[in-house]
Amino acid sequence: MVNRSLEVLVGFFICLGIAAIFVLTFRVASLDTVGSGTDTYRITGQFQNIGGLKQGSAVTLAGVRIGRVTQISIDPHTFQATVHMTIDRQYDNLPEDSSASILTAGLLGEQYIGLTPGGMPEPLTDGSELMLTQSALVLENLIGQFLSNMATQQE
Amino acid sequence: MNTLLTTLTAVFAGIGRAQFFLINVLAALPAALTRPRILAQQVHSVGVMSLIIVVLSGSFVGMVLALQGFRTLVRFGAEESLGVFVALVIVRELGPVVTALLVAGRAGSALAAEIGLMKATDQLSAMEMMATDPLKRVIAPRFLAMLISMPLLSAIFSVMAIGIAGGHAVGVSLLGVDDGSYWGQIRASVEVQDIVDSLIKSTLFGFAVAWIAVYQGYHAAPTSEGVSRATTSTVVLSSLAILALDFVLTAFMFR
Amino acid sequence: MSTQPPPPDPATPTADTSLVSVRGLHFSHGQRVIYDGVDIDIARGKVTAIMGPSGTGKTTLLRLIGGQWRPGRGTVAFDGVNVHALRRKPLYALRRRMGMLFQHGALLTDLNVFENVAFPLREHSDLPEALIRDLVLLKLDAVGLRGAADLMPESLSGGMARRVALARAVVFDPDLVMYDEPFTGQDPISMGVLMRLIRDLNNALGLTSIVVSHDVDEVLSIADYAYIVAGGKVIAAGTPDALAHTEDPLARQFLRGEADGPVRFHYPAPALAESLGGLRTS
Numbered sequence: 001m002v003n004r005s006l007e008v009l010v011g012f013f014i015c016l017g018i019a020a021i022f023v024l025t026f027r028v029a030s031l032d033t034v035g036s037g038t039d040t041y042r043i044t045g046q047f048q049n050i051g052g053l054k055q056g057s058a059v060t061l062a063g064v065r066i067g068r069v070t071q072i073s074i075d076p077h078t079f080q081a082t083v084h085m086t087i088d089r090q091y092d093n094l095p096e097d098s099s100a101s102i103l104t105a106g107l108l109g110e111q112y113i114g115l116t117p118g119g120m121p122e123p124l125t126d127g128s129e130l131m132l133t134q135s136a137l138v139l140e141n142l143i144g145q146f147l148s149n150m151a152t153q154q155e
Numbered sequence: 156m157n158t159l160l161t162t163l164t165a166v167f168a169g170i171g172r173a174q175f176f177l178i179n180v181l182a183a184l185p186a187a188l189t190r191p192r193i194l195a196q197q198v199h200s201v202g203v204m205s206l207i208i209v210v211l212s213g214s215f216v217g218m219v220l221a222l223q224g225f226r227t228l229v230r231f232g233a234e235e236s237l238g239v240f241v242a243l244v245i246v247r248e249l250g251p252v253v254t255a256l257l258v259a260g261r262a263g264s265a266l267a268a269e270i271g272l273m274k275a276t277d278q279l280s281a282m283e284m285m286a287t288d289p290l291k292r293v294i295a296p297r298f299l300a301m302l303i304s305m306p307l308l309s310a311i312f313s314v315m316a317i318g319i320a321g322g323h324a325v326g327v328s329l330l331g332v333d334d335g336s337y338w339g340q341i342r343a344s345v346e347v348q349d350i351v352d353s354l355i356k357s358t359l360f361g362f363a364v365a366w367i368a369v370y371q372g373y374h375a376a377p378t379s380e381g382v383s384r385a386t387t388s389t390v391v392l393s394s395l396a397i398l399a400l401d402f403v404l405t406a407f408m409f410r
Numbered sequence: 411m412s413t414q415p416p417p418p419d420p421a422t423p424t425a426d427t428s429l430v431s432v433r434g435l436h437f438s439h440g441q442r443v444i445y446d447g448v449d450i451d452i453a454r455g456k457v458t459a460i461m462g463p464s465g466t467g468k469t470t471l472l473r474l475i476g477g478q479w480r481p482g483r484g485t486v487a488f489d490g491v492n493v494h495a496l497r498r499k500p501l502y503a504l505r506r507r508m509g510m511l512f513q514h515g516a517l518l519t520d521l522n523v524f525e526n527v528a529f530p531l532r533e534h535s536d537l538p539e540a541l542i543r544d545l546v547l548l549k550l551d552a553v554g555l556r557g558a559a560d561l562m563p564e565s566l567s568g569g570m571a572r573r574v575a576l577a578r579a580v581v582f583d584p585d586l587v588m589y590d591e592p593f594t595g596q597d598p599i600s601m602g603v604l605m606r607l608i609r610d611l612n613n614a615l616g617l618t619s620i621v622v623s624h625d626v627d628e629v630l631s632i633a634d635y636a637y638i639v640a641g642g643k644v645i646a647a648g649t650p651d652a653l654a655h656t657e658d659p660l661a662r663q664f665l666r667g668e669a670d671g672p673v674r675f676h677y678p679a680p681a682l683a684e685s686l687g688g689l690r691t692s
Binding site: 006007009010012013014016017020021024025027028029056091105106110 | 195198199202203206242246250287303304306308310311313314317318334338341342343345346347349352353407
Binding site for chain 3: 273274277283284287
């Protein structure tokens with residue numbers, strides 16, 4: 001015979017465990033569904049250097065997350081990185097000539113894609129390719145550039 | 156040389172026997188689901204009885220991590236990332252691993268001892284003679300209870316370690332990290348995939364501990380010495396299995 | 411049958427009247443041969459004793475009859491069915507017709523006395539709770555422990571635990587009850603209680619009983635027929651009266667409890683004079 005207090009304890013334990021899983025999923029990981037739902041459209045962009053961008057990185061517009069990076073591959077002809085993104089369907093009026101740049105959150109933080117809207121009347125649609133892209137800022141290149149500028153100035 | 160060969164043969168025989176035993180236990184698992192009362196009893200003795208030790212350990216591990224992490228991060232002026240540090244270490248590694256080690260010591264050993272004693276006092280034989288399969292009545296519910304309890308305990312451990320009883324207490328209340336950036340940074344960096352991987356890890360650890368414990372108990376020599384040896388080897392083998400399995404799983408998950 | 415000579419004793423069970431018949435049984439435990447060609451018949455409705463010195467595998471015989479272990483050669487038939495030819499399910503069905511009393515009772519330690527006796531009913535029947543309760547209390551009453559229904563096994567004495575186990579063994583009204591060393595370590599009173607119970611239950615419920623024991627006087631006083639097993643063979647068999655006049659020297663030594671006989675008092679060793687002499691010269 002299982003007595004009543006034992007049943008209560010076991011039920012309490014199971015609920016506590018499940019609650020903990022929920023806390024982990026929603027409070028700690030923040031189940032962010034932007035750009036991962038079904039109601040999205042896909043666009044691509046080619047970058048010379050993506051830096052530390054990875055699958056799942058955010059795609060933002062004016063700092064607001066509107067989508068995510070789904071896939072990164074190499075274009076066999078141009079040898080550039082092709083970044084596939086999904087954008088939430090509610091932002092389906094972005095101008096076709098919008099530009100994308102890879103930005104860094106803070107000095108050493110995560111990298112993400114920031115979109116800057118252009119001025120064309122036609123919007124981006126499923127399968128569109130972003131024409132204007134700006135690569136990630138690579139610190140080593142930046143320092144190298146800075147040093148060579150210093151050298152030319154001193155001459 | 157000859158003794159080495161004998162030992163090696165014995166080890167292989169043991170592994171082989173454990174495999175066959177596992178197959179029989181897995182075949183008996185559905186029967187355990189048809190006896191919810193017995194299963195509840197076992198979830199009580201495996202899960203509920205381990206709750207306090209898991210909650211306390213989780214809190215202390217979280218506090219220590221926050222203290223240690225803060226000392227290092229503050230040198231780079233990155234103390235706002237304390238939350239991420241604690242959360243990732245706990246969710247990816249320490250939550251599942253430490254919980255599994257605690258449960259192996261607390262519940263795994265008790266399982267092996269209990270089953271070993273039932274064998275030594277002919278209780279398992281008596282069940283067989285009463286036409287009740289001890290695998291279904293005794294072993295399967297305990298195995299399943301361990302499998303259910305482990306991920307739940309691990310999740311509770313993680314919440315305690317990251318949350319207001321652990322890392323958050325030390326980081327925010329004691330060391331003065333901003334509450335908003337503690338949680339904000341965590342949410343920006345911890346992916347749902349991390350949580351899923353963490354749960355998969357602890358479920359597999361639960362599987363390993365359950366397997367080792369019921370095998371050791373069921374195959375213990377039916378003497379008091381045999382039972383105590385089964386208890387000890389359950390803790391030793393479980394701990395080794397958890398750590399080795401953790402390495403393999405981590406290599407797979409976080410490539 | 412008619413061509414064979416008549417059996418020497420009318421009480422001798424034959425294959426026709428027996429519930430369990432063991433034929434040409436061979437069984438080894440590792441290197442050790444425990445049975446080397448044994449024929450045993452257990453007569454229906456009777457109490458049959460299996461006796462023998464310690465370590466002759468009397469308990470092994472019960473496990474072989476119950477199908478827990480498999481013989482090397484030979485057959486064990488229960489009510490005409492070869493126990494070891496059965497697959498799991500029919501074997502388990504067959505075991506419901508057997509009850510077994512283990513040496514120390516083997517009560518399930520996490521259940522109280524009532525639940526221990528109710529265990530086979532709960533496992534194998536869908537009887538309503540009220541009926542289970544009545545059945546269990548009746549059986550507990552038969553062993554005189556109805557008042558102990560709520561106790562846990564650890565608070566029972568050895569004799570009480572065996573009586574509870576006996577109630578559990580007969581709760582399904584089996585055809586056969588096997589007793590493994592029921593008298594070992596009992597004081598005279600609880601020994602007397604157990605002896606009376608075995609005899610009374612056998613008669614009242616129409617059971618067949620096998621009692622494995624080396625307590626010669628006790629078991630012979632309740633048995634209808636007895637086998638003495640030693641060295642892997644049956645060395646004597648017969649009614650208790652017939653056994654009292656047995657000619658076999660080993661059986662006589664065993665029955666009378668003589669210190670020296672075919673079973674030597676001394677463990678094999680070189681002669682004493684030699685051993686002591688060796689000491690003196692060194």
